[in-house]
Structures are given as C-alpha cells and as structure tokens.
Amino acid sequence: MKPARTALILAAALLPGLAWAHAEPGGHFSLFTGFAHPFLGADHLLAMLMVGLWAAQQQGWQRALPPLVFVGFMAVGSMLAYAGLSLPATESGIALSVLALGLFAAFAVRLPVAVSLAVIAGFAVFHGHAHGAELPLASSAGYLPGYLAATALLHGIGYVFASRVVPAQGRIARAAGGATAVTGLAWLLG
Known part of the structure; x- marks a missing residue:
C-alpha cells in the first residue's frame, strides 16, 4: 500500500471518537493511571509521538531539545492547573498541537532553536494543563510522574521510529506527520 493511502486510512481511523481521554472513571489517580493516560487518548498519543x-528530523544536539522541553513545560502546565489558573481553549490548544506537530514532521520543518522551543513549550503547557486540571494536587503524587514518564517514553518511541526504523526525512515518517496533521485539523474543526 502506498504511504499516502496508508496515511489517509490512519487519519480516518483516528478521527474524533478516539480523542479526549481526560478523566479516569471513578477518580482513581495513581502512578499506573498517570502512566496509562497518554496512551488512552489519541490526542495526547499523536502529539507525543510527533514530538519524538x-x-x-532535527540535527545534532537540537534533537534532544523538543522532548526535554515538552516534558518540562508539561509539568509547568500541570502546576498552573493545580494552582487553579484557568487556561482558555485547552482542548483547542491540544488539537492545534496535533495539527502543527504533524505538519512539522510532514515537512521536516527546521525552525530557529528559540522559536522551536517556544512552540514546543506552549503546546506542552496545554497538554500539562489538561492533565493537571483533572485532579487535585493531593492526588497527584503518583499520577504526575506517571504521565511525565509515559510522555517521555512516547517521545522516545517517535524518535526511534524516525531514526532507526524508517528514515527521518523519508516518505513514511512524513506520511505519519501528514496523517497526524489531518487528524489534528479534524479535531480542531470538529
């Protein structure tokens, strides 16, 4: 099957019904539920994989920056939510992150380092805020480290996929980015 067709099928399969996995039933928040959370919502899953x-697709030492900055600012977003600060349009910000990160991967975009890190940090704050707004600070002892660890793991999976399994600049990696961008656009418009 051609990469473009595969990308379209993947995008169609991930349309809105799989998105927005934000509160665990019963309010049980633990290290395990925190770790599982990014794997349960396609919005988080796709964004994390695209960061990796x-x-x-970046060069040299700049490869390490997007995942590190994302995890750090995701924690910041959670802390803002824990502090009771409201972040308007959080779900739209997350959908926009899926769209933009997909486009960045599809076109192997290279931005100036400061711009790249600012964009990644902004998206991470939205993702972290969505996680942090779901539970009281007292319940986060295991949950916060769990979802930060899962986020780092998903970044690593995306990185390994694009650097060891397929060529980072190749058609398959770019098609994965394109499919992710289409999915993000559908969520943003839906």
Missing part, C-alpha cells in the same frame, strides 16, 4: 519524530 520531529526531534529525529
């Missing part, structure tokens, strides 16, 4: 894939 896009990082693999």
Whole structure:
C-alpha cells in the first residue's frame, strides 16, 4: 500500500471518537493511571509521538531539545492547573498541537532553536494543563510522574521510529506527520 493511502486510512481511523481521554472513571489517580493516560487518548498519543519524530528530523544536539522541553513545560502546565489558573481553549490548544506537530514532521520543518522551543513549550503547557486540571494536587503524587514518564517514553518511541526504523526525512515518517496533521485539523474543526 502506498504511504499516502496508508496515511489517509490512519487519519480516518483516528478521527474524533478516539480523542479526549481526560478523566479516569471513578477518580482513581495513581502512578499506573498517570502512566496509562497518554496512551488512552489519541490526542495526547499523536502529539507525543510527533514530538519524538520531529526531534529525529532535527540535527545534532537540537534533537534532544523538543522532548526535554515538552516534558518540562508539561509539568509547568500541570502546576498552573493545580494552582487553579484557568487556561482558555485547552482542548483547542491540544488539537492545534496535533495539527502543527504533524505538519512539522510532514515537512521536516527546521525552525530557529528559540522559536522551536517556544512552540514546543506552549503546546506542552496545554497538554500539562489538561492533565493537571483533572485532579487535585493531593492526588497527584503518583499520577504526575506517571504521565511525565509515559510522555517521555512516547517521545522516545517517535524518535526511534524516525531514526532507526524508517528514515527521518523519508516518505513514511512524513506520511505519519501528514496523517497526524489531518487528524489534528479534524479535531480542531470538529
């Protein structure tokens, strides 16, 4: 099957019904539920994988920056939510992150380092805020480290996929980015 057709099928399969996995039933928040959370919502899953894939498309030491900055600012976003600060349009910000990160990977975009890190940090704050707004600070002892660890793991999976499994600049990596961008656009418009 051609990469473009595969990308379109993947995008169609991930349309809105799989998105927005934000509160665990019963309010049980633990290290395990925190770790599982990014794997349960396609919005988080795709964004995390694209950060890793896009990082693999960068050069030299700049490859490490997007995942590190994302995890750090995701924690900042959670702390803002814990502090009671409201972040307007959080779900739209997350959908926009899926769209933009998909486009970055599809076109192997290389931005100036400061711009790249600012964009990644902004998207990470939205993702972190969505996680942090779901539970009280007292419940986060295991949850916060769990979802930060899962986020780092997903970044690593995206990175390994685009640097060891397929060529980072190749058609398959770019098709994955394109499919992710289409999915993000559908969520943003839906």
